[in-house]
Amino acid sequence: MPTxxxxxxxxxxxxxxxxAEATQEDVGKGIVRIDPVYRExxxxxxxxxxxxxxxxxxxALAINTNxxxxxxxxxxxxxxxxxxxxxxxxxxxxxxKADWKEAINVSLAPVSKGMHISASxxxxxxxxxxxxxxxxxxxxxxxFKRSKESPARSMMLxxxxxxxxxxxxxxxxxxxQVVSTSPKGIVKITEITELQLLPEAVELxxxxxxxxxxxxxLGGIKPAISKVREMIELPLKHPELFxxxxxxxxxxxxxxxxPGTGKTMLARAVANESDAxxxxxxxxxxxxxxxxxxxxxxxxxxxxxxKNAPAIIFLDEIDSIAPKRAxxxxxxERRVVSQLxxxxxxxxxRKNVIVIGATNRPEALDMALRxxxxxxxxxxxxxxxxxxxxxxxxxxxxxxxLADDVDLKTLAETTYGFVGADIAALCREAAMSSxxxxxxxxxxxxxxxxxxxxxxxxxTSEDFKLAQKD
Ligand code: ADP
Numbered sequence: 001m002p003t004x005x006x007x008x009x010x011x012x013x014x015x016x017x018x019x020a021e022a023t024q025e026d027v028g029k030g031i032v033r034i035d036p037v038y039r040e041x042x043x044x045x046x047x048x049x050x051x052x053x054x055x056x057x058x059x060a061l062a063i064n065t066n067x068x069x070x071x072x073x074x075x076x077x078x079x080x081x082x083x084x085x086x087x088x089x090x091x092x093x094x095x096x097k098a099d100w101k102e103a104i105n106v107s108l109a110p111v112s113k114g115m116h117i118s119a120s121x122x123x124x125x126x127x128x129x130x131x132x133x134x135x136x137x138x139x140x141x142x143x144f145k146r147s148k149e150s151p152a153r154s155m156m157l158x159x160x161x162x163x164x165x166x167x168x169x170x171x172x173x174x175x176x177q178v179v180s181t182s183p184k185g186i187v188k189i190t191e192i193t194e195l196q197l198l199p200e201a202v203e204l205x206x207x208x209x210x211x212x213x214x215x216x217x218l219g220g221i222k223p224a225i226s227k228v229r230e231m232i233e234l235p236l237k238h239p240e241l242f243x244x245x246x247x248x249x250x251x252x253x254x255x256x257x258x259p260g261t262g263k264t265m266l267a268r269a270v271a272n273e274s275d276a277x278x279x280x281x282x283x284x285x286x287x288x289x290x291x292x293x294x295x296x297x298x299x300x301x302x303x304x305x306x307k308n309a310p311a312i313i314f315l316d317e318i319d320s321i322a323p324k325r326a327x328x329x330x331x332x333e334r335r336v337v338s339q340l341x342x343x344x345x346x347x348x349x350r351k352n353v354i355v356i357g358a359t360n361r362p363e364a365l366d367m368a369l370r371x372x373x374x375x376x377x378x379x380x381x382x383x384x385x386x387x388x389x390x391x392x393x394x395x396x397x398x399x400x401x402l403a404d405d406v407d408l409k410t411l412a413e414t415t416y417g418f419v420g421a422d423i424a425a426l427c428r429e430a431a432m433s434s435x436x437x438x439x440x441x442x443x444x445x446x447x448x449x450x451x452x453x454x455x456x457x458x459x460t461s462e463d464f465k466l467a468q469k470d
Contacts, residue, residue: 013042014053014096019089022078023066024394027216028140030131032060033076034095035069044097049132051098051186052077054087059098059132059186079214079273080175084137088237088273089215089229100132103187108176109198111138125195132188133178140175141399174399177202213269218262219395219420220388227379228253228266232354233274236310239352250377251347252355254318254370256362257381260421263358266381267314270356277308283317287336294321294332295339302343302353310352318357319364337366344374383419386412392420396427403460411464429467434459 015038026033032050039062044050050062052075060081069076075095077085087093108124127141179198181187189195215225235242235249242249255263264280271278279301286294298321305311315321322337347353357375359365369375384392390412397408415423434457441453 014094015042016092017073017075017095019054019082019087019091019093020069020074020076021089021215022076022081024216024219024391026063026076027078027395028080028398029078030060030081030139031063032081032095033063033065033069035071035073036064037071038073038095039064042095042097049098049100049186049188051096052081052085053094053096054082054085054091056084056086056136057134058084058137059100059134061130061132062095079216080138080140082214082273088233088275098132098186100186100188101183102190103133103181103183103193105180105182105194105196106133106187106189107179107181107196107198108139109179109200109202111175111177111201124197125189125191125193128189128195130188130190132186133181134186135178135181135184137178138175139178213265213272215269215273217395218265218269219391219393220384221262221266221381224255224266224379224381225269228270229273231377231379232270232312232356236274236276236312236352236354248348248373250354251373252344252357252369252375252377254362254365254375254378255356255358255381256360256378258383258419259360260419261381261383262420263381264314264316265420267312267356267358271312271314274310274312276352276354277305277311278314279305279311280314280316281321283315283320287320287333292332294336298336298339299343302347305353306347311354313353313355315355315357317359318369319359319361322366322369323364324366325368337368341368341374344369348373383417386416389415389418389423392423393427396424397459400427400431401458403458405461406459406464407461414468426464426467430459430463433463433466 017034017038022033032052034050036046039046039048042050044062046064047061049059051057051059058081060077065072065074065076075093082088085093128139131139133139179202187193218225231250231253239249255266257263267280268278270276281298281301286297301313305313322340323333325334325337344355347355355375357369362378365375390408393408393411397406411426415426418426438453438456
């Protein structure tokens with residue numbers, strides 16, 4: 001039972017709840033789920049506004065938990081709300097009834113340089129209707145079904161014109177930051193709200209960078225995510241646990257699985273979720289582009305990570321850096337393997353630097369790399385099954401105005417053998433197909449595409465069929 005920790009302050013009672021991840025359907029909607037019993041304890045209705053206090057304070061709409069979570073003292077929220085509250089899964093937050101006002105003005109700015117959002121503020125205002133925000137919060141466009149209540153949510157496709165689609169690993173979702181609000185404090189965006197869109201990306205202080213990949217952006221790999229959390233996130237965040245138990249936290253973790261199953265994304269997600277510095281080395285690149293300088297480059301990267309610890313070093317395609325030495329002919333290659341081994345051994349002193357290696361061919365690795373204290377843990381990513389594919393489809397259609405005839409379940413059924421990267425490509429292709437249909441009506445010389453045309457954009461089942469044929 002969570003305890004009521006405060007009483008009688010201006011906002012009423014507050015309650016401590018443990019943070020859990022959101023389900024796919026809830027991602028990007030600005031909602032949290034809590035048990036109605038706790039919701040009533042803090043005195044709010046369903047869809048009421050809660051203030052969530054972690055290392056930072058943010059807000060969201062409170063919805064009842066799904067039956068499976070009934071009675072648990074948890075609060076489910078997506079990665080963006082976790083970033084806004086500056087907390088991660090497993091942390092505790094204080095939740096209370098928010099003191100909020102209706103927003104008169106809200107200014108938003110894109111969070112990535114070079115990203116320009118040309119959607120009209122009317123469209124945005126309807127995308128964000130009923131969201132609660134305060135200055136500094138991140139907010140994102142979400143997935144939605146085209147329906148009568150939300151007539152104008154076609155921003156994401158408009159942005160494809162500006163190549164926005166490849167941002168954040170191709171997720172069709174746009175993240176923005178709230179630069180100012182009037183009145184100040186927690187405000188709700190309603191029909192009276194004027195939204196203003198600043199053209200320039202905001203310069204974020206490093207500690208407040210926007211997480212590009214969160215666990216909810218990965219589908220069909222729940223078991224791998226929980227292993228990663230235990231093996232990597234836990235020691236990075238709480239090295240003292242390992243000290244207390246007198247055991248060594250892992251130095252190196254090997255991720256293996258076919259290409260396109262999410263190894264790179266998973267490494268980035270765990271870095272984001274554990275607030276760790278992330279450096280990445282691409283195996284083939286460091287061996288060819290920096291030929292002769294590979295050792296130096298690798299050493300620099302390890303130094304950089306140690307300076308910025310807690311840190312994660314990601315070695316992509318590690319088999320090209322550290323193949324079996326018996327099979328290596330060149331002197332340089334041999335030296336690079338030995339150096340990698342000694343750098344890993346040198347990390348022993350540092351509890352908060354973890355090396356993640358990714359490979360499709362674990363059997364091709366030098367055996368010495370797998371000894372205790374080096375890459376002695378491994379996590380396998382499998383080709384997703386039907387349920388996994390469904391989750392991945394949900395993720396990659398999050399930002400799309402899907403027509404009613406699109407059935408993601410059927411798509412998941414008919415894409416046997418597809419990995420995450422294939423599904424991402426299929427969704428992108430379907431969106432492009434819907435775009436092609438309206439291209440003749442668009443005058444590309446014009447700076448803004450008229451709202452009536454954006455209104456018509458919707459990705460249909462036929463678009464997915466065409467995409468599957470290619
Ligand atoms: P790997 O490193 O295993 O080759 P990546 O992490 O680079 O794969 O994945 C490539 C792209 O495919 C990602 O940017 C993402 O769009 C998509 N993708 C791969 N796996 C998943 C997944 N499990 N869930 C959602 N998207 C995925």
